[in-house]
Amino acid sequence: MNFYSEDITLSTNKRIEIIDITDEVYAVVKRSGIKNGIVNLWAPHSTAAIAVNEHDTDLWEDILDVLQRIAPLKGDYRHNAKYGWSTREQNAHAHILNCIIKPGISIPLENGRMQLGTWQSILFIEMDGSRSRRIHVQVMGE
Amino acid sequence: MNFYSEDITLSTNKRIEIIDITDEVYAVVKRSGIKNGIVNLWAPHSTAAIAVNEHDTDLWEDILDVLQRIAPLKGDYRHNAKYGWSTREQNAHAHILNCIIKPGISIPLENGRMQLGTWQSILFIEMDGSRSRRIHVQVMGE
Amino acid sequence: MNFYSEDITLSTNKRIEIIDITDEVYAVVKRSGIKNGIVNLWAPHSTAAIAVNEHDTDLWEDILDVLQRIAPLKGDYRHNAKYGWSTREQNAHAHILNCIIKPGISIPLENGRMQLGTWQSILFIEMDGSRSRRIHVQVMGE
Numbered sequence: 001m002n003f004y005s006e007d008i009t010l011s012t013n014k015r016i017e018i019i020d021i022t023d024e025v026y027a028v029v030k031r032s033g034i035k036n037g038i039v040n041l042w043a044p045h046s047t048a049a050i051a052v053n054e055h056d057t058d059l060w061e062d063i064l065d066v067l068q069r070i071a072p073l074k075g076d077y078r079h080n081a082k083y084g085w086s087t088r089e090q091n092a093h094a095h096i097l098n099c100i101i102k103p104g105i106s107i108p109l110e111n112g113r114m115q116l117g118t119w120q121s122i123l124f125i126e127m128d129g130s131r132s133r134r135i136h137v138q139v140m141g142e
Numbered sequence: 143m144n145f146y147s148e149d150i151t152l153s154t155n156k157r158i159e160i161i162d163i164t165d166e167v168y169a170v171v172k173r174s175g176i177k178n179g180i181v182n183l184w185a186p187h188s189t190a191a192i193a194v195n196e197h198d199t200d201l202w203e204d205i206l207d208v209l210q211r212i213a214p215l216k217g218d219y220r221h222n223a224k225y226g227w228s229t230r231e232q233n234a235h236a237h238i239l240n241c242i243i244k245p246g247i248s249i250p251l252e253n254g255r256m257q258l259g260t261w262q263s264i265l266f267i268e269m270d271g272s273r274s275r276r277i278h279v280q281v282m283g284e
Numbered sequence: 285m286n287f288y289s290e291d292i293t294l295s296t297n298k299r300i301e302i303i304d305i306t307d308e309v310y311a312v313v314k315r316s317g318i319k320n321g322i323v324n325l326w327a328p329h330s331t332a333a334i335a336v337n338e339h340d341t342d343l344w345e346d347i348l349d350v351l352q353r354i355a356p357l358k359g360d361y362r363h364n365a366k367y368g369w370s371t372r373e374q375n376a377h378a379h380i381l382n383c384i385i386k387p388g389i390s391i392p393l394e395n396g397r398m399q400l401g402t403w404q405s406i407l408f409i410e411m412d413g414s415r416s417r418r419i420h421v422q423v424m425g426e
Contacts, residue, residue: 001143001285003320042392045403045404051244052245053237058220062219062221078345078346096350098337099335099407100335100384106248108147117186119187120186136399193382195330203362205379208354242384252287252289257326257328
């Protein structure tokens with residue numbers, strides 16, 4: 001049983017946006033030398049999330065539209081009111097969406113390949129940017 | 143440390159529907175011979191998802207109703223407009239819901255039993271059928 | 285490869301509420317003696333869920349508000365109508381939200397520390413209380 005872990009860092013540029021991190025995750029998996037097991041992705045953040053879906057920038061806009069309909073950026077949130085003096089803390093929408101989408105995902109790894117389907121890319125969802133972000137990649141297996 | 147994996151295949155019949163795959167997953171777990179560890183389910187699809195909940199076909203209709211309220215089948219989606227010529231690609235709703243519900247889940251396995259509660263069945267959620275679908279079952283442990 | 289598991293039990297007091305279980309999970313991780321691996325949390329329930337987010341009781345109210353907007357406690361649900369005679373079964377909203385938020389999460393463990401960020405606490409989301417609840421904590425690693 002082997003463990004390998006590495007952080008991917010990225011800088012987001014917009015308030016909300018989706019960034020494809022598939023290539024960066026694959027690079028870590030390759031460096032791990034582990035062929036069979038599981039790839040655990042974890043963003044140590046409470047206002048960003050990780051999903052797996054198609055690489056289509058038009059679709060990403062559709063996704064962000066629906067997320068903002070679920071939890072609008074400018075809503076009547078207690079969290080935002082409490083920190084009304086801080087522009088950095090007007091982010092209840094992002095906390096709520098993180099609870100729903102989740103900051104992590106576990107992807108099976110076999111024969112050196114993550115078991116992603118043709119239309120599955122690993123997507124980092126920034127919901128309270130711009131910020132410096134980190135995704136912890138843990139590879140566990142043999 | 144042992145690994146065992148197998149695919150469950152299924153054919154969905156409706157545009158959106160829920161299918162109980164608990165028995166099929168248990169059959170793979172038994173064939174694995176692994177008693178303690180984790181069962182990683184992964185659908186290599188971007189328009190279907192996996193959840194764990196009660197086997198109640200009435201409830202399933204309620205679930206599908208709410209999902210369609212979150213992301214209506216016929217919405218004003220950029221993804222659908224771009225592929226307006228293709229009836230197969232009018233599925234932005236399904237991509238969006240996959241990002242929210244997720245295509246995978248990890249269930250603890252102990253003494254040969256998945257730690258599912260009384261009202262927990264493993265549910266495959268088709269959101270863009272009818273299609274042939276695949277669920278990758280990876281059992282990891284001892 | 286070692287496995288250790290233990291149940292956390294708790295009594296919820298309200299119909300819907302959020303309870304921070306980070307300390308209880310950490311206590312299990314310490315007792316496991318495992319330093320590197322993964323912490324799998326699993327609630328064997330279909331009407332409660334697990335998330336990871338900030339410990340802020342005001343924010344928790346915001347989260348519960350949005351969840352109730354997605355699936356109102358009093359909705360027109362087939363599941364509730366079928367069990368109309370039972371006050372304990374008026375809980376379709378909770379089943380639906382469990383499908384979306386999920387009853388489990390996997391957190392990477394390294395050098396004896398879960399890889400939680402500064403603003404990440406482990407939250408149990410009761411959606412159909414008051415009830416006795418259980419969270420199965422499985423630690424897997426070395």
